[in-house]
Amino acid sequence: MAHAHQVYASNIERQNRIVLSKPDSELKVASRISKQLSQTELVNNSWQTELANSVRQPSPYKPTIVFVYVRLNTISQINLPEKTYELSAEVVLEWQDGRLAFTANGNETNALLKYNGNDVDLILGRIWSPSFTIGNEIQPRETQNRSVQVASNGWVRVYEQFNDVVKFDADIHSFPFSNQTLALEINSALDDLSNVRFSVQEFKFNSSNPSQQIIGRWTLKKLDANTRSFNRLDSKLGFPQILILMHIQHKPQYIIFNFFIPLFVIFVAAAAVTWIDPAQTASYSSPRVGGTLTLILTTIAIKLSLAREIPAVSYMTLTDAVFGTIVLILLLSLITSCTIIFLRENKQEVLSRKIHVNFRKIYPMLYATSMSAVFLFFYTMNWNS
16 A cells, blocks of 8 residues: 555656546546556556655655644543443644645636545545544444545645543542543554654534533543653554534532432431430431431431442542541430430439530531531542642
8 A cells, every 4th residue: 555655656757647637527536547557567666666766755855744623522422331432533633745736627726625534535545644542431433424635735634533532531530529630642554753843723512511411420621632652552653633622521410419418317217316305205206316327327328329430449538538427426425315315214314404405406407517527628638649
């Protein structure tokens, strides 16, 4: 394939150029290219050797600058447990290759050769092109549409629309106040930095309101892109990469309905049962004891439900700390209720009554102070250090 491209490029330099006339169809142009390629097989062996030793990219002395445009259509299925998301995007690569210049007929100064469908593979198999890959994909991307345009001055434009499943690093220390960064790595597949340099010209969502194109309970905070290099095991040279970072966060309504409302209901119910005197009935039938046990089980069930939405990690998250603290407070309330019953049964009614009255006053302050301490700890801790 590389040899065919080199033969084609040098053939153009020998002034065997395509002359484009307005009535010509794309199939005729492709036929002319194939015909020229077959004619070059007749060149002498020394010329073939010279071609074999030539560089593949358009310029033998400096890297080819490839201008990159990225448009994000939709982000969906953001899966924290699997650390993946689904992407629909469009990418345009543009570069200059003077060897592909041709003479247009008449006054057509902006004549273009356009290729679509199966012709794209035919043309890209005969010219140099900066193939790209998605570096952090978990499976090969699914191409929806592709096209190639070649201008008369040798300016090449390759367009691709694709869908892909991409992995990212999830940070759930402060879940459900979850700020995630979805990365998209566009890598040069074959050419290192000595041959190709990427230049990001555009990266954006295909909407004036990008959050509408993020499907699910997430909203966009910020969109960044930069160029950098990455290393491959088979080469000491760096390869060009474009890194696009989409900073997203949970929508407020998700946090309210899935976190704060359950916490508030548990608090109100737990505070209410502290006003029930457990010594007025047998301990095994006391609404205070039974209610506290029910709240403990409910808290654990909510925690397990939220755990299904996050990956298994080796560190404690905000959700773990909050619900763990609530269970401890409820256990303290259960122990206090049992103590009140024990004192009453042992004829220490004054002490029993005093503990009952004081605890129901202290409980709201204890709950609020504990929750504040947990939130303060998690939001002052630098988890990236």
